[in-house]
Structure formats: structure tokens, C-alpha cells
Amino acid sequence: MAPDRRGFVAAALAVLPAMIWSSAALGAAAARVHVVRLNKMKFGPTPEGVKVGDTIEWVNDDFLRHTATARSGAFDVDLNPGAKARIVLRSAGKIDFYCRYHPGMTGRLIVAARDP
Amino acid sequence: MTWNFPIAIVAAGMVAGAAYGQPAFQPTDPQIAHIAYTAGQIDVSAGQQALAKSKNAMVRDFAQEMVRDHTAVNDQALTLVERLGVTPEANPTSTALSSAAATKHAELAKLNGAAFDRAYVQNEIAYHKTVNAALSGTLIPSARNAELKELLGTGLKLFQAHQTHAEHLAQQLH
Numbered sequence A: 001m002a003p004d005r006r007g008f009v010a011a012a013l014a015v016l017p018a019m020i021w022s023s024a025a026l027g028a029a030a031a032r033v034h035v036v037r038l039n040k041m042k043f044g045p046t047p048e049g050v051k052v053g054d055t056i057e058w059v060n061d062d063f064l065r066h067t068a069t070a071r072s073g074a075f076d077v078d079l080n081p082g083a084k085a086r087i088v089l090r091s092a093g094k095i096d097f098y099c100r101y102h103p104g105m106t107g108r109l110i111v112a113a114r115d116p
Numbered sequence B: 001m002t003w004n005f006p007i008a009i010v011a012a013g014m015v016a017g018a019a020y021g022q023p024a025f026q027p028t029d030p031q032i033a034h035i036a037y038t039a040g041q042i043d044v045s046a047g048q049q050a051l052a053k054s055k056n057a058m059v060r061d062f063a064q065e066m067v068r069d070h071t072a073v074n075d076q077a078l079t080l081v082e083r084l085g086v087t088p089e090a091n092p093t094s095t096a097l098s099s100a101a102a103t104k105h106a107e108l109a110k111l112n113g114a115a116f117d118r119a120y121v122q123n124e125i126a127y128h129k130t131v132n133a134a135l136s137g138t139l140i141p142s143a144r145n146a147e148l149k150e151l152l153g154t155g156l157k158l159f160q161a162h163q164t165h166a167e168h169l170a171q172q173l174h
Helices: A002-028 B004-022 B029-053 B057-084 B093-108 B113-142 B146-173
Strands: A031-040 A055-060 A066-070 A078-081 A084-090 A093-098 A106-112
Touching: A031 A066, A055 A066, A055 A078, A066 B113, A066 B146, A078 A084, B029 B057, B029 B093, B029 B113, B029 B146, B057 B146, B113 B146
Parallel strands: A031 A055
Antiparallel strands: A055 A084, A066 A078, A066 A093, A093 A106
């Protein structure tokens, strides 16, 4: 059985770097796309577990034109009825956002730092 | 005040009875659709008048928003009534709204510059307050069709946002 075991270890060793490399690549590519839908004069639920580098896709299901505008100035997206648009989150923290046309429409994103 | 007076009567008549659990005027769905559509058209016309007369960028932005939003709601309302096979039906409330609007339109036509801007925005505040009271006090509770009720509910949220916007604008104009 010794040769088999050696073969197994050799194979495992050969595969190991690939596994390490791919998990690293996976980590780098783990930025996600979160969808926030707007309808009936409201922002839908905001996603949890949002991290720096993630994308927010705003989808306007309403028949009214809206914006998704960060109070910090981090983003300002104009959304015609039926339109969708994406932004990438560049920094961690709480981001309060609203619609410039209908300021009663508000929401908050909580963006966590990405693990090193 | 020429504007607020007849509208106040309409609104009072619609809302007063509701407090006692028995609305004085219980409009049917075809009447509700007509009132809501008329109210929207009035604000579209007012916005167009402001776009023709005002040179103030904030007022123009606001007017543009009124035209865009109210047109969108009315398009939605038309699609809905067509689908439901409902024919909007004229009634004393929508007639009173239209004639009060014509009076106000003529009054505003005589004003220019900052005086027009202030009068237009003040009227938008008063108008949205009245329509919102009618929506929440009479039109929404009276609506029978669920989709109509829902559209009116979205309309109410929208008009409340407009009222807030108009109030902020009024502060900036002073």
C-alpha cells in the first residue's frame, strides 16, 4: 500500500497550490451584486452583509422617476421608470440615501470593510 | 383665497362626514377615478403655466417634477380604468376642482417674476394639502377596487412628497 499512499500524498501536494491559488482568486472575486428595488414610492429592503467593493444594482419598478442619492455624495443615480443602474461601494460605513425628487423616500446601507 | 375657498368647501364636505363614520359624500369608483384624474391634470396645467412664466431654476425644477409625476400617475390611472372597464364619471367634486383651478390659473397669469413664483408655490402647498386630505379622508376609504385603492395610496405618498417639497421651496423663496 506504500506506493499508493505516496501517490496520494504526491497528488495532494500537486493539487494543494492550485487549491490555495483558487481560494485566493475566489476571495478577490467575492465582491457581490446586491439588488435594491424601488416601487410604490418606497425603497425596497436594503441588503445585509454588504462589503466594500460590492455593487448595488438599483432597479426602478415604479411608474415614477426616482433617484438613489447618497447624503454623503458617494453616489447619485437617476432612475427613469423601469430603469436599472449600478454603483460600486468604495468605502465602509453607514450610507443614508434618499430620492431627490421625493425626499420622503429614504434608506440606509451599512457597508463593512473587506477582510484583508 | 379665491382658490382655497371653494376647494375648502369641497374638502370639508368630503371629510366632515367621515369623522362620524358616515361620509357625507361617498363617491363611486368611476367618480373617484374622475376626481383623481382631474386633480392630477390641474397640477400638470399649473406646472406648465409655471414653466412658461418662471425664470427661477428651483421653481422650474419643481414645476417639471409636478408635470412629470402627475402625468405618470394619470397615465397609470388611465391604463387601470381601461383594464377594469371603468368609465370615469364627472361629478360635482371634480367640477368644483376644475372651476377653482380655472380661477386660480387666471389669477396667476396676471403675476410675474418673484410674485408669480411665490404665489404659484403657495398655491401648490394649499392644493396638495387639500387633495391629500380628500385622498386620505374620502377617496381612498371609499374606493372599492383594490387596484384603484392601491394606486390612490401610492398617489397619496407622492402628493405628500410634493407638499413637503413645495414647503421647502417656499422657505427658500423668502
